[in-house]
Amino acid sequence: MPDTLSITDNRTGKTYEVPITDGTIHAIDLRQIKTSPDDFGIMSYDPAFTNTASCRSAITYIDGDRGILEYRGYPIEQLAERSTYLETAYLIVYGKLPTQRELDEWTHNITYHTFVHENIKKFLEGFRYDAHPMGMLVGTIGALSTFYPDARHVLDAESREVQTHRLIAKVPTLAAFAYRHNRGMPFVYPDNELSFCGNFLSMLWKMSESKYRPDPVLERAVNVLFILHADHEQNCSANAMRSVASSRSDPYSATAAAAAALYGPLHGGANEEVLHMLAEIGDKKRVPEFVKKFKSGEGRLMGFGHRVYKNYDPRAKIIKRTADEVFDLVGRNPMLDIALELERIALEDEYFIERKLYPNVDFYSGIIYQALGFPVEMFPVLFAIPRTSGWVAQWREMITDPEQKIARPRQIYTGGRGIDYVPMEQRKTAPAAEAVAAPR
Numbered sequence: 001m002p003d004t005l006s007i008t009d010n011r012t013g014k015t016y017e018v019p020i021t022d023g024t025i026h027a028i029d030l031r032q033i034k035t036s037p038d039d040f041g042i043m044s045y046d047p048a049f050t051n052t053a054s055c056r057s058a059i060t061y062i063d064g065d066r067g068i069l070e071y072r073g074y075p076i077e078q079l080a081e082r083s084t085y086l087e088t089a090y091l092i093v094y095g096k097l098p099t100q101r102e103l104d105e106w107t108h109n110i111t112y113h114t115f116v117h118e119n120i121k122k123f124l125e126g127f128r129y130d131a132h133p134m135g136m137l138v139g140t141i142g143a144l145s146t147f148y149p150d151a152r153h154v155l156d157a158e159s160r161e162v163q164t165h166r167l168i169a170k171v172p173t174l175a176a177f178a179y180r181h182n183r184g185m186p187f188v189y190p191d192n193e194l195s196f197c198g199n200f201l202s203m204l205w206k207m208s209e210s211k212y213r214p215d216p217v218l219e220r221a222v223n224v225l226f227i228l229h230a231d232h233e234q235n236c237s238a239n240a241m242r243s244v245a246s247s248r249s250d251p252y253s254a255t256a257a258a259a260a261a262l263y264g265p266l267h268g269g270a271n272e273e274v275l276h277m278l279a280e281i282g283d284k285k286r287v288p289e290f291v292k293k294f295k296s297g298e299g300r301l302m303g304f305g306h307r308v309y310k311n312y313d314p315r316a317k318i319i320k321r322t323a324d325e326v327f328d329l330v331g332r333n334p335m336l337d338i339a340l341e342l343e344r345i346a347l348e349d350e351y352f353i354e355r356k357l358y359p360n361v362d363f364y365s366g367i368i369y370q371a372l373g374f375p376v377e378m379f380p381v382l383f384a385i386p387r388t389s390g391w392v393a394q395w396r397e398m399i400t401d402p403e404q405k406i407a408r409p410r411q412i413y414t415g416g417r418g419i420d421y422v423p424m425e426q427r428k429t430a431p432a433a434e435a436v437a438a439p440r
């Protein structure tokens with residue numbers, strides 16, 4: 001049997017053969033389906049891209065039904081168990097595990113770029129004391145584009161290499177500086193003798209000691225959490241990265257757009273919302289009353305559900321295991337009891353079962369971060385740091401993909417046509433168009 005679709009247009013009785021490649025049809029092949037020569041032809045309509053592949057990618061594989069997540073073919077469980085974040089970032093960016101020499105060179109290149117221009121401190125000092133750190137991060141990542149005008153040469157492989165190192169290296173520094181600004185504490189410069197995660201902890205928490213020594217359990221926990229958050233194929237923020245960068249915008253501006261997308265409570269901002277939700281529930285005895293609320297459509301069970309995973313998010317399982325190791329060190333977060341009760345009840349409830357709503361990566365990550373001493377506002381920032389390597393990998397893949405060009409979707413036009421201009425004196429105060437209810 002041929003790999004084609006036979007489409008009959010019942011308006012004309014004509015039949016069309018449309019090739020199937022990689023389980024898809026090219027939407028542009030629908031344009032030949034017309035009712036007359038001046039007909040524009042058929043388009044596909046897919047709000048939020050629920051069933052549309054925007055690209056070919058070899059970076060991350062997800063099987064939502066089987067709960068499988070692989071970076072460049074390597075199962076997330078093995079990477080979380082045996083790799084470090086920086087090695088995983090190399091794998092995601094270059095598509096292979098590094099040799100020792102390659103890893104040493106990669107580590108040097110990232111470490112070498114951890115410092116930011118002193119003027120960045122002035123930007124951060126301009127934010128209010130209570131500015132959300134994710135807002136500060138989005139702003140300062142975008143500002144980096146003004147320090148590296150060479151980044152506009154996106155078609156130059158060498159320039160892409162330098163920006164790759166700079167972005168992965170500097171985002172943690174900006175994140176730590178934002179945290180210190182919120183705390184009214186002096187910025188701590190990078191300590192390039194420490195590991196990627198150890199240095200991040202030092203920039204956050206070093207006080208008057210001459211040298212910060214990260215606790216190995218905490219350093220390992222941050223490595224695992226960063227590995228789990230490094231990439232996730234064509235999620236909302238990856239799509240933002242690709243779309244903005246498709247105009248050949250510099251990678252700092254595109255990364256700022258990706259971080260802005262991640263900031264949303266339905267995406268990377270969910271980990272912060274989970275803790276607000278758990279705090280509002282306050283006691284596991286009140287869980288049933290909140291589950292009832294969510295089922296009636298009053299708010300959402302944050303940290304549950306996923307566009308792709310219709311089974312357990314494999315990252316949530318690993319995070320839950322990591323939580324135990326962290327709590328052994330820093331003490332159990334009481335929010336965990338509420339979260340476990342919420343999960344237990346939700347997983348038995350028909351509403352969640354029939355909608356295939358399971359805990360996602362954000363459900364437990366915030367509980368660990370809070371136990372580690374991070375304020376909830378820092379949670380999306382902690383998501384953005386490792387996801388920078390995923391965004392950079394998506395950018396590099398998009399910019400070198402011959403099938404890609406500037407992203408410019410079509411629309412179904414629903415407005416008026418050919419309306420004559422009305423002089424002011426003839427205008428009547430027409431009733432304001434009713435506000436469209438925001439999607440839940």
Ligand code: SDX
Pocket residue numbers: 231232234235236265266267268270294299300301302303304305306307308355357360361362440
């Ligand atoms: C991340 O895409 C990625 O890969 C993202 C991410 C990554 O690594 O990049 O995995 C990270 O963003 C994880 C998701 C974090 N967000 C949340 O935890 C916020 C809460 N979850 C949702 O808002 C929702 O589940 C989404 C946004 C995650 C997915 O939304 P979908 O696939 O568009 O599903 P939907 O909104 O169409 O919902 C389908 C139904 C609806 O009910 P009905 O209209 O059929 O009656 O399920 C309901 C929704 O109301 N529903 C929920 C729910 N999520 C969906 N009901 C209660 N609680 C929820 N969490």
